[in-house]
Amino acid sequence: xxxxxxxxxxxxxxxxxxxxxxxxxxxxxxxxxxxxxxxxxxxxxxxxxxxxxxxxxxxxxxxxxxxxxxxxxxxxxxxxxxxxxxxxxxxxxxxxxxxxxxxxxxxxxxxxxxxxxxxxxxxxxxxxxxxxxxxxxxxxxxxxxxxxxxxxxxxxxxxxxxxxxxxxxxxxxxxxxxxxxxxxxxxxxxxxxxxxxxxxxxxxxxxxxxxxxxxxxxxxxxxxxxxxxxxxxxxxxxxxxxxxxxxxxxxxxxxxxxxxxxxxxxxxxxxxxxxxxxxxxxxxxxxxxxxxxxxxxxxxxxxxxxxxxxxxxxxxxxxxxxxxxxxxxxxxxxxxxxxxxxxxxxxxxxxxxxxxxxxxxxxxxxxxxxxxxxxxxxxxxxxxxxxxxxxxxxxxxxxxxxxxxxxxxxxxxxxxxxxxxxxxxxxxxxxxxxxx
Numbered sequence: 334x335x336x337x338x339x340x341x342x343x344x345x346x347x348x349x350x351x352x353x354x355x356x357x358x359x360x361x362x363x364x365x366x367x368x369x370x371x372x373x374x375x376x377x378x379x380x381x382x383x384x385x386x387x388x389x390x391x392x393x394x395x396x397x398x399x400x401x402x403x404x405x406x407x408x409x410x411x412x413x414x415x416x417x418x419x420x421x422x423x424x425x426x427x428x429x430x431x432x433x434x435x436x437x438x439x440x441x442x443x444x445x446x447x448x449x450x451x452x453x454x455x456x457x458x459x460x461x462x463x464x465x466x467x468x469x470x471x472x473x474x475x476x477x478x479x480x481x482x483x484x485x486x487x488x489x490x491x492x493x494x495x496x497x498x499x500x501x502x503x504x505x506x507x508x509x510x511x512x513x514x515x516x517x518x519x520x521x522x523x524x525x526x527x528x529x530x531x532x533x534x535x536x537x538x539x540x541x542x543x544x545x546x547x548x549x550x551x552x553x554x555x556x557x558x559x560x561x562x563x564x565x566x567x568x569x570x571x572x573x574x575x576x577x578x579x580x581x582x583x584x585x586x587x588x589x590x591x592x593x594x595x596x597x598x599x600x601x602x603x604x605x606x607x608x609x610x611x612x613x614x615x616x617x618x619x620x621x622x623x624x625x626x627x628x629x630x631x632x633x634x635x636x637x638x639x640x641x642x643x644x645x646x647x648x649x650x651x652x653x654x655x656x657x658x659x660x661x662x663x664x665x666x667x668x669x670x671x672x673x674x675x676x677x678x679x680x681x682x683x684x685x686x687x688x689x690x691x692x693x694x695x696x697x698x699x700x701x702x703x704x705x706x707x708x709x710x711x712x713x714x715x716x717x718x719x720x721x722x723x724x725x726x727x728x729x730x731x732x733x734x735x736x737x738x739x740x741x742x743x744x745x746x747x748x749x750x751x752x753x754x755x756x757x758x759x760x761x762x763x764x765x766x767x768x769x
Contacts, residue, residue, distance in 0.1 A: 383407075385408040387420065388436050392436070392676070393409060403668075422444075425660065432660075433664060436656070438655060442474070442658070443728050450669075451478065465716045468652065468654055468716075482656055483676055483683065484655055484684075484692050486619045487653060488619055488641050490617055490642055491608065492516055506525075518640075526614070538616065539599060540599065542742055544739065553649035554645070554649040555573075560575075561738070576752055579755070583750065587745075587750065597743040605622055610631065620708045646720040
């Protein structure tokens with residue numbers, strides 16, 4: 334989730350969107366590491382005047398500002414998503430580090446946590462107070478802060494302002510539903526509005542069958558204590574909240590027919606394309622899609638934003654953050670920590686650059702009144718919602734996503750699907766993965 338021009342995000346089981354949307358020109362790059370310049374051979378110097386950062390082009394403005402202020406040179410290495418991960422696996426595995434600091438996807442943290450240098454000194458009360466609680470919680474490992482949030486994303490609601498303010502549609506909706514047409518705030522109104530606008534070649538919304546995150550956001554909205562696993566590591570993928578969320582999500586397609594067909598293959602890029610091409614009226618999507626609407630799109634200038642919809646537990650989303658990690662074996666640990674602090678202190682440089690994302694509450698608030706940043710208020714509301722939670726901290730998360738979660742969503746998208754049965758089978762498979 335980073336570079337708007339290079340596209341992609343930490344979604345679509347991360348890897349496939351990162352690769353696919355480069356060609357499609359959609360989304361944003363994972364931590365700006367998507368310029369695909371190869372593995373990068375820069376190594377850090379032990380003189381304290383040079384550090385190597387596995388970051389990418391999205392960070393270049395803050396890298397330049399840091400060097401200008403401190404005189405410390407930063408070798409900013411660009412890697413594709415898989416390349417970034419593999420390099421971290423290799424160097425953390427060998428405990429031989431050619432980098433001093435790296436951007437990390439949240440789902441990687443648990444794998445590298447034991448060898449991360451503590452950052453407790455950086456997490457003052459002022460710092461933690463200006464970060465969203467879900468990010469502060471995820472930054473900790475065994476009582477120590479080990480990663481610093483660089484920026485985060487979260488799904489919000491994007492909608493067609495021109496449709497929801499059309500007097501004819503307002504009157505028709507009132508007649509059909511007995512209440513006023515407005516921006517959906519919960520599952521019922523979302524369904525009603527989606528049903529209303531499914532007509533004349535337009536669909537009310539999309540349903541993404543090739544991803545798991547959107548369904549899991551609804552799981553939290555239903556009041557589940559976590560997604561797939563609870564905080565103690567117990568398997569809860571078949572609890573009532575998971576079933577309720579899958580019922581709501583899949584029924585949009587199976588029962589109400591408010592999304593296009595071929596739903597099992599619809600991924601983030603396809604969903605974003607549908608909306609940008611004017612084929613859907615509502616879209617639950619990562620916030621970067623708002624500034625990413627192309628100027629030649631038929632919906633350009635007609636898009637509004639709102640917090641993610643809510644269920645019985647209210648608004649909830651699953652954050653998509655990227656963090657900064659410094660290995661204990663880094664050659665220039667003091668300079669690396671200085672660089673991490675600088676990125677926090679100058680988080681506005683990420684917000685106003687290609688990345689269009691930030692981690693600090695104050696930055697989102699300051700930018701939310703600027704043209705093009707209207708989505709920041711919706712992001713803040715969604716991230717601050719009590720039901721919003723991060724993914725479980727397990728190094729087997731991606732395996733579960735690829736082999737259990739996405740296949741389960743796809744199985745559910747068939748009229749007559751046994752939602753509870755699908756999730757009971759999924760629970761058995763999660764137990765198997767965890768015990769392997």
